[in-house]
Amino acid sequence: MNVFISFNPKGFAESAVRILKKAGHAVTVYPKVYGISRKDLLRLSKGRDAVLPLLTDRIDEEFFRAAGPKLKIVANYAVGFDNVDLQAAKNHGVIVTNTPSETVNESVGEHTFALMLTLAHRIAEADRFSKGGKYSGWKPDQLLGSNLRGKTLGIIGAGRIGSNVAFHAVNGFGMNLLYSDMKRNPDIEKAFGAKYVSKDALLKRSDYVSLHVPLLxxxxxxxxxxxxxxxxxxxxxxxxxxxxxxxxxxxxxxxKAKRIAGAALDVFECEPAIDCDLRDNLELKAFENVILTPHIASATIEAREAMADVAAKNIVAVLAGKKPLTPAKV
Structure with missing residues (x-):
């Protein structure tokens, strides 16, 4: 059967091609690492049995019509799947999968703590301070930060990634845990002593609030x-x-009003723009107490390869008439 990959996985996700070819499928790979045009996505998806797109590819009614009736699966190369119209997929009888894995959980969990540590110890500020030639010697009150140990971390969304963050918080930093979710997670309570509270209570009591929910x-x-x-x-x-x-x-x-101490964002509301527009002449990047990273929480070699494996194995399973490993679920 015929599979189209909407990006070139050379160097970071090549295992997907190997798995698909080993299963006997013909694989067509877009020549660029990313940035397929809408026109090319629709044209090159036509007549395929499976498509493996990026989260930046819009998979909607127009896409499914263009792909045609042979399409059986869209294996989204991402944990999130807000780029996919699940109802349109269902209407066309197409299975949608995503790429959760323990390796991805670990990568995002580690990045979350990298951001927290950067905020707590003012690392980004200190880097700019030092490189700017402002360091003139040790001072007892210079760039004072705070310890994570003993602080309260509030996790909103206690799924796979939220649970990994809880693991690091307790085992690595001795933090107190609160969590809020649509339903209780007995595992996170038993393993890490996390307390289930309302979102409002979590916000009022937490020293750090970390978000781990899908976009719905x-x-x-x-x-x-x-x-x-x-x-x-x-x-x-x-x-x-x-x-x-x-x-x-x-x-x-x-x-601006200093209602909170700061923020760390790996994702943005109008991504890829960091600021949707200049609101009241304010920009996120203008604040010293804001850390910005360009959507790289899962950007490790290990995570990217794991995502490729999961996506390809989903395709192999579905094209063989089996159930997908990781169907996209709301």
Whole structure:
């Protein structure tokens, strides 16, 4: 059968091609690492049995019509799948899968803590301070930060990644854990002593709030002005989930008013733009207490290869008439 990969996986996800070819499938690979045009995506997906796209590819009704009736599976190369219209896929009888794995969980969990440590110890500020020639000798009050140990971490979304963050928080840093989710997670309570509380209670009590929810209509602007007002003035917000989960306009106003101590974002509301526009002449990158990384929480060699393996194995399973390993579930 015929599989189309909408990006060139050479150097970071080559195992996907090997797995697919070993299973006897013909594989067509887009020549560029990323950035396929809409026109090429629709044209090159036509008549395929399977398509392996990136999260930047919009998979909607137009796509399914263009791909045609042979299409059996879209194996999204991402843990999130907000780029895919699941209802349109269902209407066309197409299975959609994503790429969760323990390796991806570990990568995002580690990145979350890299951001937290950067905020707590003011590492980015210290780097700019030192490189700017401002260091003139040790001073007892110079760039004072704070320890993570003993602080309270509030996790919103206690799924696979949220649970990995909980593991690091307790075993690595001796933090206290609160979590909020649509339903209780007995495993995270038993393993890490996490306490299940309402979202509002979590926001009021946490020193760090870390977001690990998918982007759904119900989670868009999950953190907005009302929620930011509930947070401690000494608290930090970390988002490695999806940009629109946070209302950036409200966040900018909260930062300007010093309602919270700072934020660390790996994703952005109008991505790839870091700021949707200049709101009240405010930009995220203008704040010293804001850390920005360009959607790289899962960007490790290990995670990218694991994602490739999961995507390819989903395709192999579905094309063989079996159930997918990781169907996309809301």
């Amino acid at each position: 209509p119900s989670t868009r602007h999950l953190i907005s002005a009302k929620q930011l007002r509930l947070m401690k003035k000494t608290a930090f917000l970390i988002n490695t989930a999806r940009g629109p989960v946070v209302d950036e306009k409200a966040l900018l106003k909260a930062l």
